[in-house]
Amino acid sequence: xxxxxxxxxxLTSSSGASEVHDTVKGILDDIEAGGDAKALEYxxxxxxxxxSVLLSQKEIDAAIALVPEKLKxxxxxxxxxxxxxxxxxxxxxxDVEMEIEPGFIAGQKAIPVDxxxxxxxxxxxxxxxxxxxTVTTAKVAGCHHITACSPPRPDVGIxxxxxxxAHICGADKIxxxxxxxxxxxxxxxxxxxxxxxxxxxxxxxFVAEAKRILFxxxxxxxxxGPTDSLILADKTAEAHIVATDLVSQAEHGYNSPVWLVTDxxxxxxxxxxxxPALISDLPEINRENAFAAWRDYAEVIICEDRIDMAKCSxxxxxxxxxxxAEDLDWWLDTLSCYGSLFLGEETTVSYGDKASGTNHVLxxxxxxxxxxxxxxxxxxxIVTWQRTTRDASKRVAEATARISRLEGMEGHARAAxxxxxxxxxxxxxxxxxxx
Numbered sequence: 001x002x003x004x005x006x007x008x009x010x011l012t013s014s015s016g017a018s019e020v021h022d023t024v025k026g027i028l029d030d031i032e033a034g035g036d037a038k039a040l041e042y043x044x045x046x047x048x049x050x051x052s053v054l055l056s057q058k059e060i061d062a063a064i065a066l067v068p069e070k071l072k073x074x075x076x077x078x079x080x081x082x083x084x085x086x087x088x089x090x091x092x093x094x095d096v097e098m099e100i101e102p103g104f105i106a107g108q109k110a111i112p113v114d115x116x117x118x119x120x121x122x123x124x125x126x127x128x129x130x131x132x133x134t135v136t137t138a139k140v141a142g143c144h145h146i147t148a149c150s151p152p153r154p155d156v157g158i159x160x161x162x163x164x165x166a167h168i169c170g171a172d173k174i175x176x177x178x179x180x181x182x183x184x185x186x187x188x189x190x191x192x193x194x195x196x197x198x199x200x201x202x203x204x205x206f207v208a209e210a211k212r213i214l215f216x217x218x219x220x221x222x223x224x225g226p227t228d229s230l231i232l233a234d235k236t237a238e239a240h241i242v243a244t245d246l247v248s249q250a251e252h253g254y255n256s257p258v259w260l261v262t263d264x265x266x267x268x269x270x271x272x273x274x275x276p277a278l279i280s281d282l283p284e285i286n287r288e289n290a291f292a293a294w295r296d297y298a299e300v301i302i303c304e305d306r307i308d309m310a311k312c313s314x315x316x317x318x319x320x321x322x323x324x325a326e327d328l329d330w331w332l333d334t335l336s337c338y339g340s341l342f343l344g345e346e347t348t349v350s351y352g353d354k355a356s357g358t359n360h361v362l363x364x365x366x367x368x369x370x371x372x373x374x375x376x377x378x379x380x381x382i383v384t385w386q387r388t389t390r391d392a393s394k395r396v397a398e399a400t401a402r403i404s405r406l407e408g409m410e411g412h413a414r415a416a417x418x419x420x421x422x423x424x425x426x427x428x429x430x431x432x433x434x435x
Contacts, residue, residue, distance in 0.1 A: 003312065006268050007300040009257065024180050024209040031184040039190050042181040048154040053191050055163065055174040063163035074355070075165050079132050081357035083169075086140040090376040103392030110380045112142035113219065117186030117196035119203050120150040120166065122159055122178065124253075124285065127202070129354045131165035133361055133374065134201045139170035141379035145194050146171050147186050151178020179203075183210040187218050200374055202227075202361060221374045225365040227252045229349055230259040230318035230338075232309050232331065237262075237324035238345065239270035245322060245348055246271070246298070247278045247290050254292035259316060260300045261309050268300050310334045317369040319362045320349040339368045390423040398429060405433035 031038045044050055052059060067075075097107035118134035121127040131148055138146045148166035150158045158176050166174050173193060177185055183203075189195035198219035199211055211220045229249035233242050246258045262268050279290045303309045306325065313321060314337040321338035323331045328343045335341065339362030340352050353360045361374035388396070397416040404412035413431065420429055 002304070003308070004302040005299060006265075006302060007272065007298060009297045009299050011255070011296045012257075020205055020209045021213070024206055025213055027180045028184050028210060028213060031181060031190075032188055035188075036190050039177070039181045039185050042179075043177050046181065047152055047176075047178050049152040049157065049176065051152065051157050051176060053176055053185075054193075055158070055176060059157075060163055060167055060174065063158070063160040064167065066160040067164045071161060072164060075128060075132065075161065076168065078129065078355035079136055079165070079169050081355060082132050082136045082359070083140060085357035085359075086137045086376045090140055093377060093380060093382075100386075101388075101392045101395060103389040104386070104396060105388065106384065106386040109383050109385060111383055112144075112379050113197035113381060114143065115145040115194040115196050115198075116141075116143040116147070116379060117183070117199045117218075118146060118148045118166075118171070119183060119186075119199065119201035119207060120148055120162055121201075121203055121207075122150040122153070122162060123204070126159040126162055128159075128161045128165050129360060130201055131162050131171075132169055133359050135166050135169035135171050137359065137374060137376050138200070138379055141376045143379055145173075147173045147175055147193055147196065149175040149177055149182040149186055151182065152176040180206050180210045183207055183214070187214050198379060200361065200378065221361055221378050222363055222367060222371060224361075224363075226255045226257070227320075228257040228259075228318055228364055229320040229322070230261060230313055230316055231322045232313055232325055233260065233262045233264070233267060233323075234306065234309075234325040235264040235267060236326050237264075237267060239267055239274060241345055242267070242324060243271045243274040243278055245350075247275060247282070247294070248348070248350055249320065250279070250290040250293035250298065251282060251286040252289065252293070254289050255297060256289070256293045257297040257299070258293065259298065259318065261303060261312050261316075262301070263303050263305055263309055265302055268302060272300055306330075313337070314369075317363075317366045319364045319368060320352070322349060337369045339363045339373045390419075393419060394424065398431065401429075401431040402433055405431070 027042060093110045095109050097105055100106050116138040120131045135146055135148050148171035150162050152158050163174060185191060186196040196218055200221040202224050208223055212223050231242055231245060250256055250258050260271055275294060279287055282290055303312055313335060317337035319339040322342040324345050332343060340358055342349055352358045359374045363371050363373060397420050401413045401416040417431060
């Protein structure tokens with residue numbers, strides 16, 4: 001099938017990426033060697049903040065007092081939705097067991113990690129919703145200790161609304177430290193914190209690189225690149241709403257791709273005509289981000305039919321995927337590669353980003369082809385166990401011995417041999433690898 005690009009991106013999400021690895025690695029090494037003092041040194045340099053690192057209850061209360069009651073109500077509403085959705089997710093994970101052989105039982109058990117480190121961006125925008133998304137899911141999962149870490153603003157500290165959100169969602173400690181130094185402090189267990197078992201939450205390229213470097217010694221949710229969004233729209237879609245939704249996601253950053261995939265040329269052209277005016281009407285910093293994202297990263301693609309539209313979308317594997325088209329059930333059944341799916345004009349990515357309950361920490365840069373987003377499950381270790389009677393172990397031991405010898409792993413084979421000899425004295429077993 002032939003696809004036509006009415007607008008083709010001149011850059012991709014990886015274009016112009018800074019070589020930050022060496023910088024981040026150097027900071028991590030410095031902080032691991034220098035501990036609290038070195039972390040504070042970097043905080044003074046990058047955060048330009050010298051207040052409390054770990055907020056006291058008095059400081060939390062003072063910040064909460066600054067949050068308007070209407071905003072508090074909205075945060076509680078969003079928290080309740082995210083919590084209830086996370087609880088439903090958790091209910092899908094159950095401890096199970098099965099009988100392999102009569103008397104030989106194997107099982108699965110879900111155990112939450114002990115300590116979670118939740119990074120909440122607070123630079124260009126105050127990501128209140130990220131505090132809700134990360135801390136709530138960790139709490140529902142059953143993590144014993146949750147640290148919420150957010151960059152403070154010079155002489156101000158963490159945005160009060162972020163403090164309120166982290167507090168009501170269940171953070172045990174709230175840390176005023178940003179960037180690589182904040183990630184390092186949670187990972188290395190600085191300032192009296194337990195060492196994090198998992199790091200979650202979005203962040204800039206330095207935070208993402210720190211998580212990449214630390215992955216292995218600590219778990220991570222994912223390595224996030226610039227946020228991206230794709231809209232699938234047919235002739236039934238309203239161009240103004242499609243254009244508004246595209247612009248709403250382009251404001252995330254100068255390198256945040258947005259894509260429109262449609263089989264209706266008139267819709268595509270109308271959307272392209274509308275977008276510039278919508279961008280111009282945004283506040284200055286939002287306007288600059290959306291303008292650059294639309295100019296350099298946006299694409300408008302014409303497909304032959306909805307089958308090709310769905311195929312095109314799956315190839316892009318977008319973080320956010322919106323469908324504004326007929327027969328929503330068909331799209332739900334057909335689409336397979338996305339971080340989160342928004343079906344119909346009546347919902348929008350902004351709902352998922354802020355308050356509807358599904359998580360907004362999602363795979364970017366095509367990673368939705370192999371993983372989903374942040375959920376309760378990310379904080380859970382799925383472990384297995386087994387127990388058996390002596391009689392029930394007989395066939396398993398025989399098979400284990402023979403397979404091990406065929407592989408050349410004699411030590412493994414003998415671990416089975418000694419049990420057969422002890423539990424079944426006098427019996428002869430053919431435990432050789434040969435037929």
